[in-house]
Amino acid sequence: MTNIVAWIAVAVLVGMAAALVTQRVPIRDRWNNLPPSVKKAAKPLMWAIVTSIVLTVLAYYAAGAFFHVDHLSLAPEKVFSFIDAVLAGIVAFALLGAFTFLASVRRPEEEALDDRIAFLYSARREDGHEFNKYLKEQVMLLGACVTNGKFKYEYVEISADGKFLRTIATMSMCIVNTMKHDTYRQTMPLKISIPATAGVIGTLGKxxxxxxxxxxxxGNYGDRVELLPNVCLLTASSNEYRTDIELEIPPAGELTYEYMFEGWEPASRPDFSGANRFIERAELEFVNSTTQIIHVDPTSDESRPSITIDRSVVLNPGESSNVTITALPPSKVVAMAVSVHNSNA
Incomplete structure (x- = not known):
């Protein structure tokens, strides 16, 4: 009976080893994913198993040499008896160690984000629910980036004194969820405001x-979601539009959000281009649809850290120009100042 149990144990262990080898995750990665306490217990266990086998073999041959037993190592019945004795002695420890190993192996990429955060940030905290909630919000911000952000500014009209421009701005961003198994969720605020001092009575913008x-x-697209059913007018008494965009991006998916507005703005006021997340590639397009020359120059603002581009843009009537920036962090924006020049000067 012991012989049968031992061979069954060997078959089980060989099957477990084959399953581990055929997995996509290498054995080394599985070992690295183990908790430190399991690693600490597994090493002595494996050494004990190896040591017991070696000592048993040495004792077997030593006994044969001491008692002068001929052909001890060659007799088949003796060999099977030896295998039966060895396996019967270590099968319990081997099975226990194998099942402990398999049960304790963690695959973080398959666990929920809450569980991974609780596992990584659990030292010396008995109850970290609120802190884990905060960490999840922060990790979510890092879990998505803008692969391509497009900022288009079309200057369509200039006031008589040349101090104000009516600008049509179109913003488009593709946000990619870089997490493989978690849905990216965030409530993203959007604010569009036109200065009430624009010198225009009535409608300031739309x-x-x-x-x-x-x-x-x-690659399957969802339905387009319209967050603004009707055009929103911005006036001197109500010169600001606010809304919250609920982002819900499937694992390894993406979401494109776009908005478009126009308004009268002082020519001295910089245009800020950026986002509250990392932008891999930002494309700024400037279009002059007026009859005068427009200069777009890099500038800075003390209230907002800016990235300075290395060139200015001169737009003759009817011309357009593009500026491309790579690796724009969420802590900085691109600030561009617009000035009007009389084409007849």
């Missing part, structure tokens, strides 16, 4: 649309 559209990791 918000034409705010919309989103998601795509899952398999």
């Amino acid at each position: 918000v034409f649309y705010v919309q989103t559209r998601s795509r899952d990791g398999d």
Whole structure:
């Protein structure tokens, strides 16, 4: 009976080893993912098993040499008896160690984000629910980036004194969820405001649309979501538009959000381009639809850390120009100042 149990144990252990070898995750990575306490216990266990086998073999041959037993190592029945004795002695420890190893192996990429955060940040904290909630919000911000952000500014009209421009701005950003197994969720505020001191009585500007559209990791697009059913007028008494965009991006998916507005702004006021997340590639487009020359120059603002580009843009009537910036962090923006020059001068 012991012989049968031992061979069954060997088959189970060989099957476990084959399953581990055929997994995509290397054995070394599995070992590295083990908790420190399991690693600390597993090493002595494995050494004990190896040592017991070696000592048993040595004792077997020593006994044979001491008692002058001929052909001790060659007799088949003696060999099987030896295997039976060895396996019967270590099978319990081997199975216990194997099942402990398999049960304790963690695959973080398959666990929920809450569990991973609780596992990583659990030292010396008995109850870290609120802190884990905060960490999840911060990790979510890092879990998505803008692969391509487009900022288009079209200057369509200039006031008689040349101090104000009517600008149409179109913003489009593709946010990619870099997490493989977690849905990216965030409430993103959006604010569009036109200075009430623009010197224009009545309508200062308009918000034409705010919309989103998601795509899952398999390339399937969802429905376009319109967040602004009607055009929103910005006036001197109500010169600000606010809304919250609920981002819900499937694992390895993406979401594109766009909005478009126009307004009268002082020519001296910089245009800020950026986002509250990392932008891999930002494309700024400037279009002059007026009859005068427009200069777009890099500038800075003490209230907002800025990235300075290395060139200015001169737009003759009807011309457009593009500026591309890579690796724009969420802590900085691109600030551009607009000035009007009389084409007849």
